[in-house]
Amino acid sequence: MHAVLLQELKKHINLTAAEEELITASFRYKKVRKSQFLVQPPDIALYEHFVVSGCLMEYYLDDNGTQHTLIFAPEKWWTTDLHSFLKKEESRYYIEALEDTELLIITREALDNLLKEVPLLNNYFRILYQNAIMGLEERLLNVLSSKVEERYLRFLKKYPQLENRLPQYLIASYLGVTPEFFSRVKSRIHR
Amino acid sequence: MHAVLLQELKKHINLTAAEEELITASFRYKKVRKSQFLVQPPDIALYEHFVVSGCLMEYYLDDNGTQHTLIFAPEKWWTTDLHSFLKKEESRYYIEALEDTELLIITREALDNLLKEVPLLNNYFRILYQNAIMGLEERLLNVLSSKVEERYLRFLKKYPQLENRLPQYLIASYLGVTPEFFSRVKSRIHR
DNA sequence: CGGTCTCTTGACGGAGTTCAAAGCTAGTGG
DNA sequence: CCACTAGCTTTGAACTCCGTCAAGAGACCG
Numbered sequence: 488m489h490a491v492l493l494q495e496l497k498k499h500i501n502l503t504a505a506e507e508e509l510i511t512a513s514f515r516y517k518k519v520r521k522s523q524f525l526v527q528p529p530d531i532a533l534y535e536h537f538v539v540s541g542c543l544m545e546y547y548l549d550d551n552g553t554q555h556t557l558i559f560a561p562e563k564w565w566t567t568d569l570h571s572f573l574k575k576e577e578s579r580y581y582i583e584a585l586e587d588t589e590l591l592i593i594t595r596e597a598l599d600n601l602l603k604e605v606p607l608l609n610n611y612f613r614i615l616y617q618n619a620i621m622g623l624e625e626r627l628l629n630v631l632s633s634k635v636e637e638r639y640l641r642f643l644k645k646y647p648q649l650e651n652r653l654p655q656y657l658i659a660s661y662l663g664v665t666p667e668f669f670s671r672v673k674s675r676i677h678r
Numbered sequence: 679m680h681a682v683l684l685q686e687l688k689k690h691i692n693l694t695a696a697e698e699e700l701i702t703a704s705f706r707y708k709k710v711r712k713s714q715f716l717v718q719p720p721d722i723a724l725y726e727h728f729v730v731s732g733c734l735m736e737y738y739l740d741d742n743g744t745q746h747t748l749i750f751a752p753e754k755w756w757t758t759d760l761h762s763f764l765k766k767e768e769s770r771y772y773i774e775a776l777e778d779t780e781l782l783i784i785t786r787e788a789l790d791n792l793l794k795e796v797p798l799l800n801n802y803f804r805i806l807y808q809n810a811i812m813g814l815e816e817r818l819l820n821v822l823s824s825k826v827e828e829r830y831l832r833f834l835k836k837y838p839q840l841e842n843r844l845p846q847y848l849i850a851s852y853l854g855v856t857p858e859f860f861s862r863v864k865s866r867i868h869r
Numbered sequence: 870c871g872g873t874c875t876c877t878t879g880a881c882g883g884a885g886t887t888c889a890a891a892g893c894t895a896g897t898g899g
Numbered sequence: 900c901c902a903c904t905a906g907c908t909t910t911g912a913a914c915t916c917c918g919t920c921a922a923g924a925g926a927c928c929g
Binding site: 547549553555557569570573606609610612613616617619620621623624626627628630631632633663 | 738740744746748760761764797800801803804807808810811812814815817818819821822823824854
């Protein structure tokens with residue numbers, strides 16, 4: 488179980504056996520069913536979540552009750568409401584399981600300690616955050632400059648494993664359009 | 679000059695005199711005129727830029743030639759084409775001076791060395807990146823869920839010092855609308 | 870089977886774009 | 900100090916993309 492996490496970390500940094508043990512000891516295992524919430528406003532986001540199997544999503548519910556997907560987190564992705572997790576303030580984003588999901592979770596305190604004991608992990612997280620920034624910048628520009636067709640094609644590239652695991656209305660919420668309009672876009676593409 | 683940078687770093691981490699010297703020695707001073715480019719595709723982004731005075735902007739030019747502003751960087755902000763800077767690949771974003779601007783710049787190699795010699799800086803940059811992520815997430819949700827009026831009001835909150843320093847068409851490009859439509863929105867607000 | 874959730878299709882409305890023209894403003898050079 | 904120019908802003912009219920509301924058609928699960 489923790490092996491998946493260690494594999495992932497080792498893609499970017501080297502770890503001694505002692506460090507691996509520290510890491511393993513710091514993350515706890517959690518299993519949730521489809522439709523369960525891991526973060527639900529106004530609860531404070533207590534954990535950073537690493538997905539071992541299954542899939543999570545992070546989304547925002549606006550004043551009209553419309554759901555806006557920030558990110559899908561399938562296997563080997565991280566997710567949390569970063570603002571809430573770091574500042575211990577009320578969360579504004581929901582994190583929900585889209586499938587039965589196995590997770591490794593770590594609290595803010597455990598993470599701070601771990602970063603002190605295994606300083607190289609700072610590098611891993613720096614890289615993780617840098618990648619998140621690049622992904623968000625690209626996503627923002629997509630929304631600002633591309634039509635829905637093109638955004639959909641980019642979604643397929645970014646999450647090739649998800650196309651058939653998600654209901655269409657969730658893909659629509661990620662693309663930033665209504666399910667109705669997305670349905671029309673798809674039928675337009677297939678011709 | 680470098681004092682402004684050190685002040686900024688000390689908001690988040692403590693530094694010894696020796697460390698301050700290492701940092702000062704690693705950043706070079708640069709001055710540019712209004713309308714000069716600091717990064718221009720397809721050049722590789724050679725530096726991370728810290729703005730001491732003046733203002734930069736980072737933007738993307740789409741296939742129609744429309745300009746989309748990713749970020750404004752007034753005093754004490756950082757900016758670069760992160761993807762290009764980190765991976766040494768061709769840049770896709772322009773960085774241009776909106777005013778005569780004084781900068782402190784650091785190359786990728788110098789930054790890597792500096793992070794080894796002053797490991798606490800990893801913390802500073804981790805925090806910087808975390809803040810960037812939170813800002814981008816909020817911006818993305820704004821574009822997806824808010825009307826232009828509201829986005830404009832949030833822009834005013836985020837960059838209170840910029841309202842009267844920028845031409846309106848740049849604010850429009852930040853908000854993701856045409857200058858024409860933004861003009862109408864403003865006149866609507868003033869009634 | 871029956872009910873709930875999802876996807877599709879149609880008609881209409883509104884937010885934002887495009888193109889074109891005219892009014893403003895601020896540098897710049899004489 | 901004025902006149903010119905170039906760039907910025909405003910305004911109008913037609914058009915497009917996408918949203919809303921409503922209804923029906925599948926599809927899945929108990």
